[in-house]
Amino acid sequence: MNGAAFIFIAIFTLAAALAAATLGKLIHAALSFAAAFVGVAAFYFLLGAEFVGLVQIFVYVGAVAVLIVFTILLTRRDLEKDHGFNWSGVFIALAVFAGLLWAILKSSNLSSAAQPLASLTVKQIGDALMTDYVWPLQCIGVILTAALIGALVLVMEERR
Amino acid sequence: MTPTLQLFLIISAALFCIGLLAALSRRHAIFILIGIEMMLAAAGLNFIAFWRFGPQPAPPTGVLITIFAIAIAAAEAAVGLALVIAVYRRFRTTNIDEIDELRG
Numbered sequence: 404m405n406g407a408a409f410i411f412i413a414i415f416t417l418a419a420a421l422a423a424a425t426l427g428k429l430i431h432a433a434l435s436f437a438a439a440f441v442g443v444a445a446f447y448f449l450l451g452a453e454f455v456g457l458v459q460i461f462v463y464v465g466a467v468a469v470l471i472v473f474t475i476l477l478t479r480r481d482l483e484k485d486h487g488f489n490w491s492g493v494f495i496a497l498a499v500f501a502g503l504l505w506a507i508l509k510s511s512n513l514s515s516a517a518q519p520l521a522s523l524t525v526k527q528i529g530d531a532l533m534t535d536y537v538w539p540l541q542c543i544g545v546i547l548t549a550a551l552i553g554a555l556v557l558v559m560e561e562r563r
Numbered sequence: 564m565t566p567t568l569q570l571f572l573i574i575s576a577a578l579f580c581i582g583l584l585a586a587l588s589r590r591h592a593i594f595i596l597i598g599i600e601m602m603l604a605a606a607g608l609n610f611i612a613f614w615r616f617g618p619q620p621a622p623p624t625g626v627l628i629t630i631f632a633i634a635i636a637a638a639e640a641a642v643g644l645a646l647v648i649a650v651y652r653r654f655r656t657t658n659i660d661e662i663d664e665l666r667g
Contacts (some may be wrong), residue, residue: 406565406566409566409570413570413574416574416578417574417577417578417581420578420581420582420601421581423581423585423597423601424581424582424584424585424588424589424594424597424598424601425584425585429591429593429594432594432597433593433597436597436600436601439578439601439604440604443578443604443607443608446571446574446608446611447608447611447629449566450571450611450612450614450615451615452611452614452615452626452629454626454630455607455611455626455629455630455633458630458633459604459607459633462633462634462636462637463600463604463633466637467600467636467637467640470640470641470644471593471596471597471640471644473644474593474644474647474648475593477648477651478593478647478648478651478657488588488589488590489587489588489589489590490588491587491588492583492584492586492587492588492589493584493588495583495587496580496581496583496584496587496588497580499579499580499583500576500577500580503576503579503580504573504576507569507572507573507576508569513567513568513569513572514567514568514569515567515568515616516565516567517565517568517615517616518618518619519619520615520619521619521620521621523623523626527623528623528626528627528630531622531623531627532627536627539627539631543631543634543635546634546635546638547634547637547638549638550638550639550641550642551641553642553645554641554642554644554645555645557642557645557646557648557649558645558648558649
């Protein structure tokens with residue numbers, strides 16, 4: 404694994420995520436959100452999980468980011484008003500980060516280098532999905548169908 | 564320098580806390596959804612990192628759990644954004660501080 408690539412991706416991802424969380428204009432935040440998820444997908448590529456990285460780009464940058472932009476455009480009349488910022492969230496987030504950092508730094512055995520990667524092919528993932536993980540796969544199918552129908556029912560105009 | 568598991572965990576903890584910051588601080592409903600998506604992505608990054616730094620060759624458990632988490636996150640985003648649109652139609656606002664009809 405390449406150290407320079409890691410530092411570059413880490414800075415890019417965290418900067419984009421911070422911009423998505425703090426930018427005032429909603430449309431800029433949505434674009435930064437897409438950039439942050441490209442960074443997370445780059446981490447997946449760096450870690451040798453290419454398939455998950457591609458799924459991440461397809462689902463988040465391709466679908467969820469477009470969905471967010473559409474929602475912003477549909478609720479556009481509300482954008483001019485200032486929504487305010489709750490500063491207590493900053494302190495809570497910093498406290499949670501300090502706690503997680505303490506736990507990570509205190510744990511032993513976390514600083515060993517990675518062993519050489521045994522290649523993980525898409526065929527292996529498909530085999531696992533069709534054998535050991537077939538029930539979770541079916542449940543995901545049901546959940547996605549239910550979410551699709553539920554989203555349609557929620558936004559349907561009421562006929563009077 | 565080769566990145567270790569510790570560095571990946573610190574990065575994903577930072578991503579999680581940025582998501583938490585967006586979910587807690589912003590008063591716009593879409594920002595809260597963006598924050599929740601970031602927290603889910605941080606969890607997925609942890610799964611992949613632990614899978615990569617475990618003994619090799621590893622069964623693809625971490626990879627599969629991350630794929631399932633991405634699918635759940637997509638369903639959650641679709642329903643959440645539909646809720647935002649429904650709330651906007653009803654109240655003409657997406658500021659969560661003004662939507663307090665259920666407050667006792």
